[in-house]
Amino acid sequence: MTSFSRLLPWFVTACLVGFLVTLPIGTQSQLVLGIVLIGALLLVWRFWPGPHQRLVMMAIGTLLVLRYLYWRATSTLPSTSDMADFIPGMILFAAELFCIGMLFISLFVVASPLERKPARRLADDELPTVDVFIPTYNEDVHLLSATLAAARALDYPADRLRVYLLDDGGTDQKCAQENVSLAAAARRRRAELMSLCSDLGATYLTRARNEHAKAGNLNNGLAHSTGELVVVFDADHAPVREFLRETVGHFRDDARLFLVQTPHFFLNPDPVEKNLSTWLRMPSENEMFYSVIQRGLDRWNAAFFCGSAAVLRRAALVEAGGFSGVSITEDCETALELHARGWNSRYVDRPMIAGLQPETFASFIGQRSRWCRGMMQILLLKNPLLKRGLSLPQRLCYLSSALFWAFPFPRLTFLVAPLLFIFFDLKIFIANSQEFVAFAVTYLIANMILQNYLYGRVRWPWVSELYEYIQSFYLAPAMLSVLLNPRKPSFNVTEKGVTTNRDFLSSLATPYFVSFAVLVVAMGYAGWRYATQTLDNDLLVVVCIWNALNLALAAVSLGVVSERSERRRNQRLAVNRCGRLDLHGGSLPVQIQDASTTGARVKLLTPGVDLPGGEGLPVGWLHVATLDGKTETGGIPVIVRRTISEPDSMAIGLQYLKPTPQHYTVIAELMYGQGKPLSDFWNLRRAGKGLLRGTLMFLRMSLGQMVRGLQFGWLALSQPKPDASDQPVVPPRAPETGGTVAPFKTAEG
Incomplete structure (x- = not known):
């Protein structure tokens, strides 16, 4: 087949799409077209299961998105003659372009998520040698004991498995530091962990200096071990017994395979799930990434290393000079380097480790800030679009993973935009209410249907928006700091395994209460404008609906920063x-x-x-x-x-x-x-919510969490702060010795 014959169908399709997108029709006709296409989405979803359903759904949704984008670019932008309208109007348009661009990239990523077949089971004499690395810095010895014991109990021949505890909390540098008490604590830690490793049959390793954070610690492990494969478990990530049997077989199938990544499963809720009481009924926040996006990346040979619960080939790491440490997200950076060298990766969608999430909102934001800064570093210092050796799909996949963390820009823009019209009457979006409904509302509904179709089992409606909203206030300055100085960020360990012995208001709560107050005032002022003016009232109603959605997010965020006590130190x-x-x-x-x-x-x-x-x-x-x-x-x-x-x-x-x-x-x-x-x-928690049911549930949640958050805020203002402030603490342990030893009796005596 000639090149012309191969390109002809794509050319014809592009022309047809271009014609449909730019077709000049009236507002009412556009509304009818939008309703018809939304109906087609629902009909295909409900009545046309099969291998082509996903692509047809994406095609219909894409047509509506492109119709909106064409109208938005040609009919709604403010005039350059009024810069007060034009500048914020273009910022809003740029935020929308970013979201639409990310939508198209994400549709490409998840167009056909891969259902990976199980690894073939190898006989014991076929199994490669494996080194298990458990990097640690300041984790509790009881936490490490469980992880080490689980790693030592892996179903694998003892002569082919070696477990290493890589201790960065007991380095020579820390043991000899000037602070006498801290140096003594580091020496005690080293001695305690050496004894623990000896008792459990693991190997204790530390190093001279704390250089290059986790990547440096892992590279020190590489330098002192010889296994064909390297497994990395975070200190709080205990593996199930069959972990290696379910993963190492993949390396015998592909000599160029450098990574088998598995999902991260958590025993405890993150602060959002804990404070909103959704832990036992709503899919966890990370499941959208691990159960859909990583499988989509796997289709394009772009599934990447997530720092733990993964198996890597030593030969590949040695070829690349070890774990990369230019950014503070050494995991994704290492995978990027190895993919660029022609190595392959696989993703196994089965939870086989049990870990811990940050318990407090402050530690949650600290963790996400590190992820955000690290991915921005990769984008700036190792831009995947310019990285030699990557395929085009791999470039798009890594671009999607890095650019995702720029979400604070559009999220805060969408928060501020309606306020500019309500308070200052700035016309940054030139359209009447009929046009807005015909183009924007139909586009938004189609987008939500498509998102619910793709991710509904693992992500309820409005939950993504909530997570973006609560992170944006603190991730925006983190992102800006990287843009100003890409090499400045340093690695900070996320604190885990702590508890809070009382309810309290997070120390990071102020921006959320200020934002909520501003949005409430805006609703009141908009109501006064509606009652006293006659012009632009229809547009004012549309903007008020927009502001009300922001207000619902802000109301739920008050509950998120109102910390519930968590006395259970170890999750069941x-x-x-x-x-x-x-x-x-x-x-x-x-x-x-x-x-x-x-x-x-x-x-x-x-x-x-x-x-x-x-x-x-x-x-x-x-x-x-x-x-x-x-x-x-x-x-x-x-x-x-x-x-x-x-x-x-x-x-x-x-x-x-x-x-x-x-x-x-x-x-x-x-x-x-x-x-x-x-x-x-x-x-158990993968019960999807329809758009209507999910939206109503979220609105009910916003009312309840608003009341709860305001109560916390009032108590925080009216009562003096305790000495411990809102720092997480470990409640006193129950006594380790009991009372008298008493017999028990059965019914038979």
Whole structure:
């Protein structure tokens, strides 16, 4: 087939699209066309399942978007004769162009998400040698104990697996620093972690100086290890037992494969989910990325390293000079370098690690600020559009991933734009209400339908807008700082594993209350204008609706920055395992319902058990049965903290009693012996919301969170601040020794 024959269908299609986009029709005809195309979207979604449905949906939505864009560029921009209108008008238009451009790039990325087949299972003698890297800086030893124990328990031949704890908190530099107390703490940490590694069969590594942050720490691990493959787990990312069996087989299929990335699964809610009480019913914020976007990137050989829960080929890393450390997002930067060298990546869409998210809003913003600054660094210092060695799809994929973090620019622009008309009568969008409905509203509805079609199972309506809104106030200056000095940002470790022992208003709350107040005043002033003027009232109504949507986002944000207490230091995972509880005087079969690194909840399988009450707390052992139920993996010393009466039995809350490293091996097997509990919880929350139902739910949420946030704000103003301010704290632990050891009685006596 000649080049002309191949290009002819594309040329004809482009001409047809150009004709439809620029077709001059009246406002009413455009409204009818918009309604027809929206109806076509819904009909195709509902009644035309099949391999071509996705592309047809995208084509219809794209036509409406392009019709809007053509009208917007040719009919609505302010005149250059009035710069007060023209300058903000062009800023608004630039923000819209950015969003539409990102929409088209994202449609390309997720046009056909890849359903990756499972890796083929290799015989033990075929398996490559593996080094597991667990980088740490200041994490708690109990957290590290669980992660190390889980890594050591991976289903893999012992002679082909080695686990390294890469400690950047105990470097020579830190142990010899001028501050005597900090130096002593670093030396104690080094000694404690060396002992822990010795007990668990891991290798402790540190280095002379803290240089190049996490990338430097990982490169030090590379220099002191030899495995064919390298696995990276963050300090709070404990792997399930089958992690390696589900990933390493891919490397035997492709000699140029440098990466197998798996999703990050979290045991705890982020501050938005915690403070809005949506953790158990709404898909987590990261699932849109891991379950749709990463699979889309995988289609174009552009799935990238996410810093943890990944397997990498040592030969590829050595060829590239190790983990890249120019930016503070060393993970994506490393993947970019290796893709540019012709290496390949794969994504396995199965949760096989359990980690922790930031617990407070301040730490959440700190983490996202680092991501934003790092991706902006990559965009400026290693622009994927100019990077040699990348394919065109890879360039677009990396551009999408980096440019996404510029969302504060359009989000804040859309927040301010209606205020300019309400307060200052600036005409930055020249259109009447009929034109706005015919072009803009139909475009927005089509866009929301398309987004709900593509991401509905993992992202409810308006949730993306909420996350962008709450981050924009602090990410905008972070982004600006990188634009001014791309090499300035430094790596900051995200604090995790902390708790808050009271409700409080976040120290970052001020911009959200100010924004809410301004939007409320704007609604009141717009109402006064509507009642006292006769001109532009129809446009004023449209702008008020726009402002009301911003107000709904602002209302929910008040709830986001109103921190709920979280006394549970360690998050629970539903495990549903069999076991045996030995208390003084007898032994009881139990069902272990959930477990954490500090305790478990068990259900007694023997009816009529009478546990003693009073001050004495029974002390005993919890034995965990293997998955086949035939043997036991070992025991953990426990203390009974509470009993819970159930209709047909009794449940008991247990706390582990001074667990040793060997006990953490049992705890790790209990929690991470199989990946099914993670997948079950992953899928449990994937109940999509339709546009109408999701919008109504969000509006109800905005009312409730507005009231709650204003209550927090009033209390913060009317009451003196406590000495601890709103810093996260660790509540006092329950005593590690119990009271008297008391026997228990069964119904038979």
